[in-house]
Amino acid sequence: MEVLPVAVPVWSVDPRTGKQRAEVGTETTAGEVDAAVRAAAAALPALADRSVRSRLLRGAAGLLEDSAAEVIAAADAETALGVPRLTGELARTAYQLRAFADVVDEGGFLDVIIDHADPAAQPIPRPDLRRYKIPLGVVAVYAASNFPLAFSVPGGDTASALAAGCPVVVKAHPDHPATSALCAELLRRAAVEAGLPADTVVLVHGFEAGVALVSHPLVAAAGFTGSIPGGRALFDAAAARPRPIPFHGELGSLNPVVVTAAAAAERAEQIGAGLAGSFTLGNGQFCTKPGLVLAPAGDDGDRLVAALTGAAAEARPGVLLDGRMRENFLKGVAARAALPGVSVPVGPGEGDDEAGRTVRPGYLVAEARDLAGAGAYDLLLEECFGPLTVVVRYAGDAELAAVLDRLPGNLTATAHLGADEAAQDGGTAAALLTRLSALAGRVLVNGWPTGVAVAPAQHHGGPYPATTSTSTSVGATAIERWLRPVAYQDTPQALLPLELRDANPLGVPRRVDGVR
Incomplete structure (x- = not known):
């Protein structure tokens, strides 16, 4: 006789009283995590068009603002952070989404480098080489407790991954599951309105779901904000996989x-x-x-x-x-x-x-x-x-x-x-x-570190245990975490990606034969 898994409820809790507010759903089972990741992976080809990604990010920002009252009320009820603080955080989150849309439109993140063939080059002849960056694949995002918006479901990890062309599976933080569910629905709606599958963004709940997520063979990278013990355990799990993956964790800082x-x-x-x-x-x-x-x-x-x-x-x-x-x-x-x-x-x-x-x-x-x-x-x-x-x-x-x-x-x-x-x-x-x-x-x-401006030159990271990598989770260069370079050698023009063709039909910034 088959034994079915017991559904574990996910509760929204009021930290001001410690009392349960509402049942949001149930913890995601291993089978459901597998289905979520596979659904997200199926959305990867649709994200190849940069203009679609830009529409998704801008649409998500707009929907978040349109639903500001509901989102802020839910977040305050679950975190006790207060309406003024959360109002600012929502504005920051929407700004961040639009900032990554600008990054996508501009195209410099592709880091296109073209070196034309030079048979006379010394010490050895040089073939035609063309390099740019492509998305890694499905990204697992682990939401933060202390930022229910800016570092959670609609936050910087999600925004930068989508900008890179990666579908996202977000593991909700148990401190704000209702807010997470609400924001996930807004992102999924933005995806559909941009012409993408809803499963471009998927939400899962529960500790075991988080472990299953970092171990799934179709997950290509992960972003985490949380404690040193929790982040280190996931980091070690990511490294111990048969095919290790990048794990960009923000763990702890004395500042x-x-x-x-x-x-x-x-x-x-x-x-x-x-x-x-x-x-x-x-x-x-x-x-x-x-x-x-x-x-x-x-x-x-x-x-x-x-x-x-x-x-x-x-x-x-x-x-x-x-x-x-x-x-x-x-x-x-x-x-x-x-x-x-x-x-x-x-x-x-x-x-x-x-x-x-x-x-x-x-x-x-x-x-x-x-x-x-x-x-x-x-x-x-x-x-x-x-x-x-x-x-x-x-x-x-x-x-x-x-x-x-x-x-x-x-x-x-x-x-x-x-x-x-x-x-x-x-x-x-x-x-x-x-x-x-x-x-x-x-x-x-002569300042104070609280407050992290969202700007192209920002760096939010540091040596271990502040983070597990040298990358940033804030600012335009956060997109680099979810990309990898590919070089094409002696490839006919008709077979090259549009960004690498001599005509540059998409008008992306490039460095050609050493000249920008």
């Missing part, structure tokens, strides 16, 4: 900030207040939250800490994305605060709401000499997701360097410099930025 003595002397109060605003933004649930701040010891450092204390104490308690994250945050705070020599000027912890769902922002202070060697203080060099930062007081360049030498890879690294340091050509400030560039994918001066 160190270095405040020089000169900067503290000039504007300690401004830096302290700015830090408070940055690490409490979104209740500390940004992947770019500054989690470790190296500040000078002495009177100016004391001024900075005093300003931080005043500003952080005024920050209101807030709700984290789910109960598990709240529990992990409270445990993480307690373990760090218990370390010898660590002080707690403003104690992060449980909020005072009747439902027992909120947490209070706060910060800890430690000494650089304690972090210089391996040991229990290594915990301070790990990300604690939520509204917590650690201020590390350093006495001199040697202590600062010792801590920097122990930091893992990060998405961002920030330097707050004095006016003379910032104006000096070369010198110690330049050396500091060189040191920070080895630690992170984005280096900031």
Whole structure:
């Protein structure tokens, strides 16, 4: 007798109360994942036309905006991120979709290079060679908890994959399944209206579905935003396949900030207040939250800490994305605060709401000499997701360097410099930025890392464990993750792709015989 799999319901949960809101559906079985991937793979040929992809992306942006009220209400009910924050996130998501449509229309992402034959070339004759990039195939996207729009179903991974010509199967995050289902339907509608199969975008639910997805032989690449343990497990699974695939994971980041003595002397109060605003933004649930701040010891450092204390104490308690994250945050705070020599000027912890769902922002202070060697203080060099930062007081360049030498890879690294340091050509400030560039994918001066502008020059990535690859998940070059180059040698014009023919009928940017 055949034993049928038990359907596991997928619930939408209100993080403000912890109560179930509605049953969204059921977790996707292994057989359903197989069907979803195969349906997406069947849509691949239809995406070959760049004009269709552009229409899809622009149409998706328009539908998202037309349904803004419904989408924002659903996302707020499932994440407690608030209507103002989610309104901005929806605008960012729509902008991102249109930005990738522009990338598709322009065609430079194809990276066309043509070298005509040169029988006289030395040291060996050169054949006719023509190179461009083609889509990898079906892309698996793993939605993020903290960005239900911009880094989830309609987010950057999906937009860039579709722009590259890849169908997408998205694994919804359990913190916002209703929002995910709503957005998936909008994307599928946009696909149909653009003349593409609805299964150009497919949604699956459940932990086991995520494991099955990264292992499916027709999945050609994956994009992930989430925790280090979860991302590393999927990364290892992607590498262990009979045919390994690229896994572009964003896993975790401490986002160190270095405040020089000169900067503290000039504007300690401004830096302290700015830090408070940055690490409490979104209740500390940004992947770019500054989690470790190296500040000078002495009177100016004391001024900075005093300003931080005043500003952080005024920050209101807030709700984290789910109960598990709240529990992990409270445990993480307690373990760090218990370390010898660590002080707690403003104690992060449980909020005072009747439902027992909120947490209070706060910060800890430690000494650089304690972090210089391996040991229990290594915990301070790990990300604690939520509204917590650690201020590390350093006495001199040697202590600062010792801590920097122990930091893992990060998405961002920030330097707050004095006016003379910032104006000096070369010198110690330049050396500091060189040191920070080895630690992170984005280096900031006299600013705060929360907030990632969507722009062609943006890079949102960094050395492991910030990401598992050297690519970016934000900005125009994010499309490169889902492409691979192909070169044609001595191929007749009639058999070449249109982008590689001498006439260039599609008008794409190219480099021909070394000239753009």
